Amino acid sequence: MVTPVRKGVKPSEGALAMSKWRFWSKEGQIEEREPNREPSPAVATKARGFTPPPPRTATGLAAEFDMSDPDIARRVTRLQRLEHQVEEAELAAQRDNPWNERAALIDQAIKELDAQLRVPVERIDRNPPPLPDFPLTIVELVPESPSRVVIAANEHRFPFAEEIDWAERGTTVVKGDLLLESDELAALARELKLDLDVTEQLQDALFALATEVRDAALDGRALPGIVSFDQLLATCPVCGDIQLWNGVCLSCVDRKARLARFETERQRLFTERDAILTERANKVEQLPVLRKRYAEAVASLRERA
């Protein structure tokens, strides 16, 4: 079943398209076809070039035949369902039809996503504040679990210890997350009058450094070549925001995640659009067969009655 698209669709248009859509896709619900129940905001439909289906002469089958005969009543019900299918297929065969309208709305949503995907990277240009160039040293390093890394910057100590997940230990070797075990960084940030955001970025940078030191020691790699406190934060070459010493820029991470969501949605819309147009094509293709079956069924019913 087709789900409604909200992105990029004006509420009035979306509501209109959906009500028509539901109206014509409820197979077997004959009573919903009463003409006075069709939503008909004349201005909006004309504006969109929508031509309502030509009024079909009411079959009046139920009136024409003896519905107290169960066999005839069953045949009439079947016939009414078939008639509904013929009507749907006729509607699908028209140039303006709910399927094309839905596809056009989806096209519009795809276009808006395309535009979003083409928006150039917004420059943030927020350089990191001046930081003291305290030399950074690793004063304690226990790579094996439970690992422990203590980074020193002058007299300040930033101890990180592995968070132990007891549920997982004993079965597999897990590199647990390192946690900062003191509020020394908060004290230093107050002293340097750093705002909360920069303080958090510094904590992320120290966490990334401690983790890299631990993992490099475990894997026998060289330790990262970062030597002073002011190198913990840098400027992102892409957006100009603050980035961590290891090149991670949170603004860029967020932007890439958002664009990936847009791309996923875009692919989903293409699939949905194809499904709608295929459904329409199938209905149009069935029209001659349905008409023939309908005519035969009416003739057979008249003969039987």
Ligand SMILES: [Zn+2]
């Ligand atoms: Zn960036």
